[in-house]
Amino acid sequence: MMTDWSQERILVYAPHPDDETLGCGGLMSKAKAAGAEVFVQFITVGDTADQSPKGFSTAEERYAEIKKVADHFRWDDWHMALPGDEYHLRLDAVPRVDIAHIIEASSPLSMSRLRPTVVVAPHRTSYNQDHQAIAEAVHTALRPSDRALRHHPRLALAYEEAADQWRLEPTCSPGLIVELSEKEVGDKIHAMELYGSQCHRHPHTRSELTLRSLAALRGMQAGVAFGEGFHVLRCLA
Template sequence: MTTDWSQERILVYAPHPDDEILGCGGLMSKAKSAGAEVFVQFLTVGDTADQSPKGFSTAEERYAEIKKVSDHFRWDDWHMALPGDAHHLRLDTVPRVDLTQLIERGSPLSIERLRPTVVLAPHRTSYNQDHQVTAEAVHTALRPSNAALRHHPRLVLAYEEAADQWRSEPVAPPNLVVELDEPQLLDKLLGMELYGSQSHTHPHTRSELTLRSLAVLRGMQAGVALGEGFHVLRCLA
């Protein structure tokens, strides 16, 4: 399967700022350089206790980081759907129907308004409840129906993050690898560095070595030097 990324309109669903980089930062770099349109729909952000020396990060810090990352990747637009501590790390308290309707038509970057050709979302096996909820809501929003009545993106992919396999249920390996070159991987690594409140030294799931190691592993599995792995949910040839 080959894709002419210059012809694509890509919509990435990120439960929180940085998930889009961890899951598909290389693909975004590759596609944007080819001429694709790239949009990012964040679901939520809030003040967060963490393992940094300060012990927390604020939503204000995260918004400043998004601006830097957006400029770096030259996104065409981004939007935060449900900001604030009432939703951050609590998306499992939001009714599925409300999230699904937001994705389908309620957001400025909804499927109905944007009509993307490619959609990327987290894999449902993540240990994080916000990731699980986002994955399931996107899956519901893109359910099969009459394509003459509802927009059907041609390609729907679930991206992976290094800690997804922490859950005990069996997870099949990615069945699609997007080849990356070194500059595209460096773009991804710099994007994670720009999320300064979220990047960590090794060993950590968000360390530079973890991201590079996963890219090397997925590339090797496809017979190339570097890659990003995805699970195909829909592919209309």
């Protein structure tokens, strides 16, 4: 499938800041260079215990990182839906109908307002409860209906992250590989470096070597140098 990314309005769902880069940083780089519009809907962020020398990162630090990454990728806009510790790492406790309503209608970047042609969201096989919650809510928001009454993106994709494959349930390989250039892989890696509180040395799921290795693996599966893998939820030709 050949896609003219210059004609697309892409809406990416990121449960937390950095998920969009891990899942589709290469695609965002490629699409923006072609002339696409790219928007990122973050769901939540808060103070987080982590494996950094300091042992935690604050929401304020994470917002500063988002702004650097947004400038790097030249996003057209981004929005945080549910900020604060009440929701961060607790999205599985939020009723799915409430999250789906944010996605469908109430957010400034909702599907009904933005009318994206491409939607990219986490895959439901992630071990992370927030990722699962957003994957299921986006799936609900994409439910079949009369296109005259509700907006339907032409292409709906689920992105992968390296650690998603750790779950024990069987998962198939991504059915869509987006070819990436060395520059696009580099843009993805640099964006993760800008997420300084979340970037780690190897071995770690968010290390440079992990990102480059997964890009090389997906590229090999399509007979190219580098790639990014996606599961196709819907494709209207």
